[in-house]
Amino acid sequence: MDAPRLGIGIISAGKVGVVLGAALAASGHRITGVHAVSETSRERADALLPGVQILDPAEILRRSELVIFAVPDDVLGELVQGLAAGGHFVTGQLVAHTAGRYGIGILEPAIAAGAFGLAIHPAMTFTGMSMDLHRLTDCVFAVTADEIMLPVAQALVVEMRGEPVVIAEQDRVSYHAALAHAANHLNTITAQSADMLRRIGVEDPSATLRALMSASLDNALRSGALALTGPVARGDVGTVQAHLTSMAKDQQDTQDSYRSLSRATAMRAAALGRISQATLQELLQVLE
Template sequence: MDDVRGHAVNGNTRRPGRLRIGVVGAGRVGAVLAAALREAGHEIVAASGVSDATLARIDALLPGVPVADPDEVVRAAELVLLTVPDDAIGPVAAGLAKVEAWRPGQLVVHTSGRHGIDVLAQSGAAGIVPLAIHPAMTFTGTSMDRARLIDAVFAVTAPPGMLPIAQALVVEMGGEPVVIEEWDRPLYHAALVHGANHVVTAVAQASGVLSRIGIEEPARVLGPLIHASVDGALRDAPGAVSTLTGPVVRGDAGTVAAHLRALEGQPEALFAYRSMARATADLALSGGRIGPAQYADLIATLGTEGMGD
């Protein structure tokens, strides 16, 4: 591995207020955030990675940055981007503590939506300054992600007195910081997963159904409808009642029954349809789009099969 201590990008002297930043886990998120901070004038001193994909990403997004072992990255940096999977944050931080890589006052940023700062505080990395900065955005690990960061929301959690540092880093990357309390992080992240990741699952299932009946380009059928629905729901958030469409908000239990019969040969889509139709019926009832009698008919039609106790 390269000796990264004292490394300077292109031999340039850093501007005042700029940090020496190391990346432990230069995956899709870490490499992109590091590139954004580099654009803001910070110095990326080293990055860790072993897979061919990670090494290629470092070369493409962080040209000239040396690749080093995680402990070497940490020792060379003033701020460490610890961009590893959620479940690995604590163990990796603890492992680096065992080899005495951390030092007091060092800024350590993880990008997990689920975790706040406790995951770092409990890792045995004594004296570090833990920051949780989660971009509410999907990443491809390519240069196109840089534009996506502009005006994206970042959830920030930090110790008392350190919040301005986390917020400033977000602003430097072009994002908008939103403060999330430690205890609210799991609920915050669950909302994002449900609203974004599960939409992808629903689209994949719907595309599969259309493909099975011979539609060669499901995206052409679903695209305009999905974009209109999502745009309308976001405009109407958090209730999103006025933009609801479809048989449930019409109280059309007969159509829902026909859908259930048609989906019997596709259990995954059937289960998801039942679950979301129930949730849609609840939303429609609470928003006054359907009455109690229509709601009862819909729930009876949807039944309890596959829903557990």
């Protein structure tokens, strides 16, 4: 027998909210309304959720069996608290959020009003366009809920063609930090490397970096520590010193990143037995 279809409200029409709403609509659920303030968010809602009414949060809560809060982390708590104070949550209602750093504790005002809390975070970056729907396939979602509601959270993820991974309430911040370190800092490193290439006259740094970075990321995800390569992993102190000398012409933040990450790489290489303790100390001295 088919699973019951839900009336789902989306607060708000950011890049994440409209995509998840569209994915759930595609699986047969009914989108009861979406909250959108700016012209950009209204256009986004119209593109991915055509025909869905633009409503205020209180009305969305009144009409919906499941409400998804897809808002910035720093406004989520205040928004939930305000709606709870206004008596807008309904007993038995499902209330989910998409914030990576929070579990269901942030939803306590809604839970106290009789709602059931779910934390569902897709481990993906979003454009807010239809291409994101295809990217959801096999995308990992971090799910957090109590024992009774956990199967519901997992089922919603599966309906969006994602892969649910359970994260304990107390581990949400560590989970989010890991993702931010991987995704956001990769962007910074890429930009710094591109700046270095532009400085020496490379017209299209992205073309130069693409194959190398794609292969490196793929190898690291497939093979873990075994994929570690490069002059630091080989203990090539002379090359590292030459790099640092040449980087004197680059921005200070680029030099700082290179030194910090090279130190971390050196210590990992030593722990793996790839370089000796003596070579490790030589590298660390050069990288001071």
